[in-house]
Amino acid sequence: MVKMEEVKELIxxxxxxxxxxxxxxxxxxxEIFYEKSRTxxxxxxDRKLGRVSHGYDEGVGIRLIKNGRTFYGYTTEPTYENLLELAKTLARGEGYGPVAVGLRYLEGWTPVIIDPxxxxxxxRADILRRAEEKARSYGDRIKQVLSVLMDKTREVLIVNSLGETTEDVQKRVVFFVEVVASDGEVLQRGYESLGGRKGFEIFEETPPEAVASRAAERAxxxxxxxxxxAGQFTVVLSSQAGGTMIHEAVGHGLEADLVQKGLSVYAGKLGEKVASELVTVIDDATLPNHNGSFTVDDEGVPAQRKVLIKEGYLVGYMYDRLRAMKEGRESTGNGxxxxxxxxxxxxxxxxxxxxxxxxPEDIVRDTKKGVYVVKMGGGEVNTVTGDFVFEVMEGYMIENGEITYPIRGATLIGNGPKALQDIDAVGRDLGWAIGTCGKDGQGVPVTDAQPTVRIRKLTLGGCQVCE
Known part of the structure; x- marks a missing residue:
């Protein structure tokens, strides 16, 4: 196998x-896309080191966009002969076409203190053991503890026919702890995660014990x-809830591929009021250290900050090169x-x-009766209609402006655009949560966030007659 530096120089x-x-x-x-990754x-x-995986992956993908369609192939043996043959196969012929060379070069990297x-x-195992022991220290009601640590170094090189060459080295760490507790009759789960575009210094900033404690306490x-x-309630989403709702119920609907296919509730609504005037939605890959950040996207487009909804009005969508070309626009760095x-x-x-x-405290204090959501779980959304269902992992009732008793078995049911319209308070705090976003069989690292927000009315799924 040809060494990585030799492959990059060859390309x-x-x-x-x-x-x-x-x-x-x-x-x-x-476009030529080279990648080598170590995961x-x-x-x-339960104190046993189970799955341990460590490996490298390397390959080159070649893409042709012709008449608005994508032709793609890849190889794990990136010799010049193989790459040239792949290009000819995708072109369905031989010869030479016009390309630009050497017009722009951009290089990026991830600054780390403790390099994975x-x-x-x-x-790595010691980090997991520290988390496990901390969770177990909460007593016999802790029945199961799972801690997972994943880190990845990804090096990419992208050269395209526009004369652009870009390189980036991306390092990410993801850590989570899941705890199951039982009182002999009921089983409950607690979950907490940590991660970002950085090295193992992340555990000096937030020790693994702190993550484990939060998961155990929640369970x-x-x-x-x-x-x-069950019923309709005013809902206050804490900034700790992360951005599950904004990601699933709103974000996907602002992706240009779904918009162009007519699979988004936001299609054809540029310039229209789609949310409360208190709401501004941003997608920003330039933020330092966040899980969804990079120097360039996977098409070599520099990271950008995009305002999607400004003070309630839809002002933009997210684009990759293909969808941008179809509308005569520039990519927003979301490929x-x-x-x-x-x-x-x-x-x-x-x-x-x-x-x-x-x-944020005033938002709760001004809520006579409602639900306070501290942590969201998984959920589903229909991007065509905007309808969603989300699990509430940690929630409480609000009574006369005070957070009272915790509730379990709750789900939030609503409609994304309607929920955005019904936001009547937005806090000055902001809380982040990491994730892996799945779409079309692919997963990529992301981060979502929101301040404390109050939604006038959502349906809470629960029990009809409660004790």
């Missing part, structure tokens, strides 16, 4: 010939919770792919509702 040296062959039978755009993942469950590539398995708290009542074996598609990065001016 830089021969890109003009390969891309010219790729465009020999016409086309609007050609390490450890799982510790310099640490061994024992270092134990839910053992004392009352069954959630992302899971690996060299996948085509880039429109994806979010770090998506959030911008902070407002209200005091």
């Amino acid at each position: 830089k040296d021969k890109a003009g010939f390969i891309l010219s062959n790729l465009l020999s039978q016409g086309g609007e755009y050609g 390490t993942r450890l799982e510790l469950e 590539d310099s640490e061994d398995i024992n270092f 134990l708290l839910m053992l004392t919770a009352k069954p959630a009542p 992302r792919r899971q690996s060299y074996a996948h085509i880039p598609i429109v994806r979010m990065t770090n998506t959030y509702i911008d902070k407002g001016k209200d005091d």
